[in-house]
Amino acid sequence: MIEVRDLVKTFAEHRGDSVKAVERVSFKVEDGRFYTLLGPSGCGKTTTLRCIAGLEKPDSGEIEVSGAKVYSSINGTFVPAYRRPIGMVFQSYAIWPHLTVFENVAFPLRVGKHRFRNEEVRKKVGNALEQVELGDLGERMATQLSGGQQQRLALARALVREPQVLLLDEPLSNLDAKLRERMRVELRELQRRLRITTLYVTHDQIEALSMSNVIAVMSAGVIVQEGLPRDIYMRPRTQFVAQFIGSTNQLGGRLLRVQGEGLGVVRTEVGEIACGLMNDLSPGADVVVVVRPESIVLHRKRPAETINVVEGKVATVMFLGEYLDCSIELGKNVLQTHQPHSLQLRRGETLWVELPPGACMALPSENSSKES
């Protein structure tokens, strides 16, 4: 279990001013869960992870790892990194180039307070290497391994001490696309098998959505939304989350009226749109209606008895193999949509765009210029 309470970390800049990297962040990772901190670079996710690892010293707050306080600003506790029950995989893998594969993995067993006998070291290292399918490469120099193998080696080294908690700092970002996809599955399988509490940091939404039990989206040093992957994707609570996770169309407007439970009508430049409502929005509020490209339905003829239908013109069509990526002009607005590749569309063609109310969501408007 990891518990972080009111974590604050600022970095001193060269000219005396300081940057708040993490601003009162609190969250809890239950035993055996896979928890992901997701956000753009500079959002404070890596700093949070490094504070938990003990590589950074926070300014204030409290950090508990598997029941033991490792940091607390209240009574000045700070357990140094090498005394914390953690294993960590770094973005660069941090494989020591002067050691063999075996010695890299054996290192954690040979330093610190609890040392192991050679026999035990050999057994534990062997097991760890087996787990990541590097069993027969022990005598190689670490630098002779390929990128994917180095990544697994880093994982074996992090696991060999059987830590309570596994910290992963963008471990897949240095791999090529194919390998990344495979490692995603392998990593998750390994975590399930070992049932080890895992904190994962990434800027890649696909990684976060596909691997996590729980995702916390971070921006500018704070957690803006925490939830199950499906909820984060389907029900973003802020414009930032909607924009950052997946691709999103946005239509600015003003909330006209609220209709019952979480539903409302928004007046936008393309007309009135019925949609789901987030938070406690009251009529008259500036809102943004967001809708995912794959939720948009296209019609050749105006469908009867359907609401949220707008006339549009096909601006561009791109064939991407899996689907068609089209943009459709609705007056001054342009909507991005993904359509099945069987659909035949021509540029300039006029058609009817349906924005299903269940897939549209009105969110309070932020000053969107800085985020997009």
Next chain:
Amino acid sequence: MSTIALPRNVRNTVPLLREPALLVPLVGAGVLTYLAILPLFMLFVGSFQVEVAPREFALTLQNYKAAYTSEYTYSTFKNSVIFAAGSAGLTFLLGTILAWLVERTNTPLRTIFIPIAVVPLILPGVLESIAWIFLLSPKFGYINVALMYLFGLESAPFNIFSLPGMIWAHSVGQVPLAFLMMVAAFKSMDPSLEESAMMSGASTWQTLRRITLRLLMPACGSVLLILFVRTLESFETPALIGIPARIYVYTSEIYLAFNEFPPNYGRGAALAVGLLLLSAAGVWLYTRSTREGKRFQTVTGKAFRPRQFDLGPWRWVGFGFLMTYFLIVVLLPFLVMLWASFLPFFATPSWDALSKLSFENYQYLYGFRPFWRAMQNSILLALMTATAAMVLTSLVAWIVYKSRLPGSWMLDFLAFVPITVPGIVLGMALILLYVAFPIPIYGTIWVLLIAYVTRYIPYGMRSASGSILQIHSELEEAAAASGASWWETFRRVTLPLLRPGFAAGWIYICIVSFREFSTSVLLATGESQVLSILLFSMFEQGQVTVVAAIGILMILTLLTIVAVFYKLSGRVGIQA
């Protein structure tokens, strides 16, 4: 953000003794201040004093008056500038042509030339000057004699005892440096920049003129500047050729002030302050011009696969240039030194002289005590300096780049200061310091050790920080995350990873300490005699063939050190 967190207990009120990570920077700062700042301070103070270590302190400007308003002031200034500018220009020209031929053209045999071009680095500057005196002296210089004989000339065509002679003798010794710097500049140039010029329709020569040379301009400027400063600081050629020829530059003026009877320390110090300011200005300009590249050059300097220019039939001209350079500049000084070392007295090569060749000089040296003492001192100093300087700079580099202690940039600055201090100025400063200070090391090899370590700290810093920066901080953090404490991390991860840079810096400092001249000339006496100074004084006394034998033994010793080093480092897997 990119560093390992130092283990620190917040509640510990006396953290220093328990925290090596905090103690080390303080000691480092102290040592560096002592080595780099204190002597300069004493020099500055001394230049305003009537006598060394006065009983009462009285400010005076008379030293500056004596130094800068004499009848020689103007000629010294003129000679210094001509000598430095001429050498910088000639060295740069030769080095750039060599680098371009080797790096960027299809000149035949250019690849085997790269190691050959660097060979003269092993030849100490004192020997370089002596060899060229042997070759170009108007009375007995071999080249002069040969040309007079061949063309029936009345008088010697060359005179080494002139400003052009000084420029030549100094330049040829510096060419390897310019060569290496220009090779690096050529290497770090993105070939696609030239290729896109060609794709835009520019011919080979247009590309060379309008793209290649333009892109190289900043690099050329900084190379010229550093060569200028180094020449200004040098004393080998001014001592061996300049002083007999009565052509004085700043370094020789300082030396002469010191050699007056009684020594005029005040005037020497005043001259030294002036030279120091000049050289500091040069270094300041240099770092400004290379500000972007300097610090990270060695680390992230990306090496590209260079484009090669097809010289066509001109490649044979290039080949001729390489061969001429090799024969005259690399080989001839060695040969003449070797030849002279077997002669009982200096003579031109002839059948008659051939019959006189003997090992007499070497036999003489075998029983010559001062030689053995100097040899022992030089070897001892080289080994101690290299080790001390590299240990010190490795720690300092770690503090500067890895600990994020506030103010650690100060250490970087302190370690950089000695690069602005000309060798002879440092010698002067150390005399003033240790004559005034009640530490009885003046006249021993310990003062030389201090001088050498001080001089070569910047070089050590360069290789140490190069490899420290290459150590990704996550490598150290991974050790901490694996349960290793600060010392365990430093010992088991940082130090082993540092080894290549340590070794490279060590061997370099070892070589330059062994041949150090311009600081030792003021500090080495009697018991603390070193080889380069022994050479100098015996040459002044006219024992030229014995000097040649010492020179040969010196070169052999250097080669042995390098060979042993490569053998050892090869075994532990270091590519220095």
